[in-house]
Amino acid sequence: MKFFARIVAVLGGALIFFVGLGTAVFKSGLLGLVICLAAGAFVWWVFAQEREEYRGNIEALNRETGLNFKEAFGSGTTSMCIDETARKLALLEQGGAKHRLFGFEEIDDWELRWTEVSRNGSLSFQNVHFTFRTTQLEMPIFKVGVNSKLNGETWSQKLRLLMA
Structure with a gap:
């Protein structure tokens, strides 16, 4: 289920990015840039959380096995x-x-x-x-x-x- 939630989060971030891009092109360049940056930060955060969870699972494996x-x-x-x-x-x-x-x-x-x-x-x-x-x-x-x-x-x- 977490994998599905991550996919939805990344797709949501991509959607926000394209909304920001459209805003930058057709309305306000600065507002569009801010929206694009926010979307990029959101997607980066999702991947950082996934990476941290993965590291935690390896640490738990090491504690469990003594390896x-x-x-x-x-x-x-x-x-x-x-x-x-x-x-x-x-x-x-x-x-x-x-x-x-x-x-x-x-x-x-x-x-x-x-x-x-x-x-x-x-x-x-x-x-x-x-x-x-x-x-x-x-x-x-x-x-x-x-x-x-x-x-x-x-x-x-x-x-x-x-x-x-």
Whole structure:
């Protein structure tokens, strides 16, 4: 439900922004600028609250498990945190509200996947994500999205180095 509320808040902020933009263009430039700035501040605040909640969930996970997970990578509502010393991964779902732990030895392998889209001679990469294969019967395969192919390639190499 929180995810839906955040989407509504961001869309509301975007609507306020466009109202401000319309006001700036057609009526009063200063009033429009103030409205646009207010909308930007509102959207920034929503994302800051989400980020703070996510950090709090990682801290709670560390207290609960006695481990030292640090933020690693992810996109959307799923992310992966790593405790290098304990050699553990934490799959965080729903912004960190739910988690599942994996030892490095429980990860069989992973693959970085994406969809290539070509438009007007330009190539872009969409739906970039990792597919992990594990030794856990309850969750033999899971996916973690990443925000770009380059970010995914970087994390893939970091995982190879960490799990060697």
